[in-house]
Amino acid sequence: MAKISLGMKRKATESSNLERNSEAQSWIDRFAPQSKEKLAVHKKKIEEVESWFARNLISKKFEKGKAPILLLVGPTGSGKTTSLRVVAQDLDIHIKEWLHPITQESNTAQGSAWREGGQQDYPKESVVEHFMDFIFQGSRYNSLFDNDSQRIILLEEIPSIFLRKPEEFHEALRRYQAFGRCPLVIILCETSSSREFKLFPPEIKRELQIHTISFNPIANTLLHKAIRDIIIEASKVCGKNFTHPMDSVVESVVQSCQGDLRLAVNLLEMNCMGTAKKLANFEKKKPKATKKDSKAATTGIGAKDSSLYLFHSLGKILYSxxxxxxxxxxxxxxxxxxxxxxxxxxxxxxxxxxxxxxxxxxxxxxxxxxxxxxxxxxxxxxxxxxxxxxxxxxxxxxxxxxxxxxxxxxxxxxxxLEKAKGKTHFGTFKKPTYDRRKTDDLALQVRHEFLMHGTSTEMLVSDILPYTFIIRPPDLSQGQWDVLNQCVLVRKSQMNTRQIEISEKDVFDEDDEVRVGETDFEAGEKVLETVSGAAEEFEIEEIDFN
Amino acid sequence: MANEVPWVEKYRPEKFTEIVGNEETVARLEVFSRQGNVPNIILCGPPGVGKTTTILCLARLLLGSSFREAVLELNASNDRGIDVVRNKIKMFAQTKVTLPPGRHKIIILDEADSMTEGAQQALRRTMENFSKTTRFALACNTSDKIIEPIQSRCAVIRFGKLSDAQVLAKIIDICRKENVSYAEDGLEALVYTAQGDMRQAIGNLQSTHVGFGHVNGKNVFKVCDEPHPLIIKEMIEYCAKGDIDEAYARMQTLYSLGYAAEDIVSNMFRVTKTNQTLPEYLKLEFIKHIGLTHMTVLQGLGSLLQLTALLADLCQTIEIKS
Incomplete structure (x- = not known):
């Protein structure tokens, strides 16, 4: 049954190639990169993906019982899926993706085009069984429409049942490694809340030799280039509906999307396609100065859509x-x-x-x-x-x-807020680094790795871990070290620079008594604590767990 | 009169031109409604500013006669767990509806911020896999309740609160159409109690009209049952002068009328926030004290003593400290 859905899927992709430029698609699909050169991802990352394929697929035949597993992680819109597709296309690798089946008894009266998974034949089949069947059969058998090309199995959506029972997922992966016949690629989206990370604790990664490639948010220069390319391409195909965006618009789009290319393209589409009428109005009132025209357009952007506005509002409060x-x-x-x-x-x-x-x-x-x-x-x-x-x-x-x-x-x-004397701040605003959910996750990890009965998480984090870090007991596992490093941040260099900054601009031109303790701005969130070690002095950041 | 449909529904705009406020955003969507090929969108903004109305307008204009079969609308009152996203939404996305080029089926998820994270995760792939035939329109109050992967796949459109003038114009319009007898101060009270929420303004208008037959300030406050903002305003102004006796007299009146301490304090905040005559420093200090008292009240100490202490605190900010 997997084959049927694959066939359909393949057809769909073929036809999508034909009508790639058709009006009916959103920009994300229409202007998706088709070659490695056009990818906005850093070259090194693409090479990393390619070389993994070269090692595990092209150079042929991994050992039996050692099906390789690749994990791609990164924030949204950093090009994980796109890179994978482009590289696979390049190397003529066929991608089979698992899609979540419809689990209910489906209603045949509603003439639907096709259904995946054919659950009408197997109404009682559970999602997990479906999943297992898919990954094993998919790796074993060629699709009917396929001409013997290499294939990989792609997993972007992990059945939610596994989130509750990670052991089952690990068991599935173990079995896959033992019996699977082709590489498995898993793409995970790295967000502050993603629970899926719990499915890949370090020991599982080590045990199954899961290779991890983590993508970074797309750098602004690459983002700029990609957007410019899209604008050029779009101006060719979209005709009169398209309005060329102002440079300032492009700039604010890039600024506001923080390395998320997909979001950037979405915003751009909204801006370029949605302004046709407005600009037409402007043309009617031509006598008005062009300067005003451009100003109106940019302020419009700020006031209107998207996350652009969030950053303006921060400025409004902070510059007051x-x-x-x-x-x-x-x-x-x-x-x-x-x-x-x-x-x-x-x-x-x-x-x-x-x-x-x-x-x-x-x-x-x-x-x-x-x-x-x-x-x-x-x-x-x-x-x-x-x-x-x-x-x-x-x-x-x-x-x-x-x-x-x-x-x-x-x-x-x-x-x-007072303006610092003779100093204006022109930096960009940053997203908050402190995230309660992240700390909650970390707290869970801490408990998981350092199981000590009768100790609260608070005590673990504030007392036991810092000293463990300094004493460096030899019998810590790799996982415990990972947590330690995350939890007890050694920020020696960082701390020093921060203090220097403050003393430079503040202490000298202010007569008031200054205690360093007062400069702890993130009051209530982070408590800085100095612990003297034997040889070195560590600044230990303690995270508030409540 | 009693069997009438709610005016909120009766006067829900059907065309983009009838939508009040957020003109630029609406104009932009109007362009899309003519061109077709709308991207996935998230509309977010406070309640009663026309998010759902805008989406419905957009869908109606885009799809015309096939509106019924090509739109799936789910709101918080529908079951929207993972299973519904997996099955109902996916199945709808798979159904074939013949539409002109550039038009797509539309799935409207109202109040999307109340969807569980799991359900949103499940939506992620569906959104992409069916992007050729189906577009999503989400409405929510705060965009950060929508998980990042979904935000990344949509264009986020922000709706601002409506201005008092916009609400007022619409209310007068409805009053004329419905032959409501009204007084100026009644409309003022409606606008004040609605705080930029059109739905609430229209709802209160109808209730006052049905209940009392005449819309004036007194009747509106009877319907909404809030401490009268004028009394509170006077009270705050006396505090700003440091006159605790006059301020206390007003507080006592309000308290003896039976208003809960919580209502009084939250209205004090509202009035202080919008008051134009208070100097910034006093405003900041006032809001600070009101906030602290509100906390105390919520913790169960809603006695007149606490409210009086608040007044004393407010008066003290202006006093010369010896």
Whole structure:
């Protein structure tokens, strides 16, 4: 039954090649790269994939019972699947992909085109059985439509049942390695939440010799190039519906998608195809200056779609531009706190971002560091961050506290941020590094690797692990080392530079008493602790597990 | 009158031109509705700004007469676990519907942020495998509840809150069509209580109209049953002057009317936030204290004493500390 679906699939891909440029497809499919040269992925990664194929497929016949397994990981839109397809096409390798079957008794009255898996014949077949059948038979038998080319099995969607029972998945992989006849490629998407990583603990990777290639987010230069290519190609095929995007638009698309090529192409499509009418309007009003035209277009982008706006809003809060004149006067003793009104209303800025207040706070927190003009402003801002966090920590069914918390944080920041003297900040904003779910995952790993009865995770992380790291007991397993390295971050060099930065710009032009402890901006999240080792001094970052 | 359809449904816009607010976004989608080949989209924004309406408009314009068979709409009240995504959505994606070129079947997932992560994961591959025939339109309140792989496959479109003027214009329009007798302060109260949520504004308008026959401020606040913002505004302004006696008198009135402490405090926040006359420093301090008191109230201490303490705190920010 797998064969039937494969046949259909193959047909589909063939026809898609024919009508690649047809109107009906989105840009992602229409302008997918067809050759290695066009891939926006770093050359080294492509070579890595290629050489893995060369080792395991071309140079023929791995040992029996040692079917190779490759794991591709990386963030979304970093070109994992695309690279694999292009390389496979290049080497004339046929890809068979497992698709999740429809598990219900299907309704035949709804004349559907075709169904995979033929579950009408095997209504009671479970997903796991289907999965096992597919990977074994797929590796053994050629497709009817296939002319003896090499093949690999691709797994992008792992049956969710395995997430609950990883042992079963491991068992399946073991069996596959023993009996499979062709390489298995698994593609995993690396997101903050991905539970699928738990399916590949280090010991399984070692046991089954799973080769891992991890993709990075696509570099901005490559992203630029890819986008430019697509714009050129699109302007050829799309005709009059297409409007050439402004350079500033391209720039902000690249900035906002953070190395996610797929997202970039989607945004670009939205921008290029959606503006036809607007530009036509502009043409009618031609007498207006062209400068205004371009300005209108760019501000439109910012106000309108996509994650572009999120970064603008961060800027709006952090730069907190103000009017020239003070309107509301305060009594004499509070003159110190008089400020001209801000140009933006923080609550409105936040509402337009459409993200949860938790994420927005983390974003602010991560990026505010560059804006502290003095230690005093840093400590004031930290106070409001912690207040916001404190308010937010209370459970509130109505959600009023959420908006209160973000409001307090944003207003506190806008009020207390001072511009550093003679220094303007032109950096790009970064995504938050702290992620509660990631730390939760890490906590799980810690418990998994260091099973000590009667110790809390907190104690493990704050006491036992740091000392384990310093003592370096010889009998630690590789897995335990991995967790240790992740958990007890030795940030000696990093810590030093951070402190230097602060002392340079703050301590000298501020008369206030400065204690280093106050400069710990990420108050409440990370507690820095100095532990003196025998020979070296380690800065150990402790992560808050609650 | 009693058997009437809800006005929210009766006056739901059917054309792009009738949609209020977010003009640019809507104009952009309108272009797509003529060209076809809409990418997968995520619409996100606060409630009552027209996300679902926009999607339905788009689908209706794109698909015309085949709207019924080529659209699958699922919202949070439908079962949307992994199985539904696997089966119902996939099966719909596989059905063949003859459509003109550039048109696709549309699957609308309303309130997508309430979908479980597993279900969203399962959606990921379906989205790609059927991209030739089916497009997805998701609506949600905050985009970060949608997992990254899905966001990456869609163009995210943000909807902003509607301005008070936009809500007001629509309400007046409906009042005229329905022959509602109204007073200025009634409309003002409707706009204030809706806070940019069109659905709520129209709903309250209908309730007031059906319940009292005349829309004025008093009746609207009876329907919505919120502490009157004018009293709260006065109270805040007295606090800003440091006049605790006057402020306390108003607090006592509100408390004796039987409003819950939580309602009073959350309305204080709302009023303070939008007040134009408060200096920034006072606003910040006020919101800070209101936040802390709100926490206390939520933890169970909703007594008049706590509210009075809040007033004292507010008055103190302006006082000269000796």
């Amino acid at each position: 531009k103000r009017e020239d004149k003070i309107i509301h006067e305060l009594p004499q003793h509070l003159k110190l706190y008089e400020r001209p009104p801000t140009k933006e209303v923080p609550e409105e800025v936040f509402e337009r971002t459409c993200v949860s207040q938790d994420l927005f706070t983390r974003m602010l927190e991560n990026n505010a560091v560059n804006f502290y003009g003095s230690v005093k402003s840093a400590s004031n801002c930290a106070e409001f961050f912690s207040l916001g966090d404190h308010v937010n920590a209370t459970w509130d069914p109505s959600g009023v506290l959420d908006s209160l918390a973000i409001s307090v944080t944003m207003r506190g920041l806008m009020f207390h």
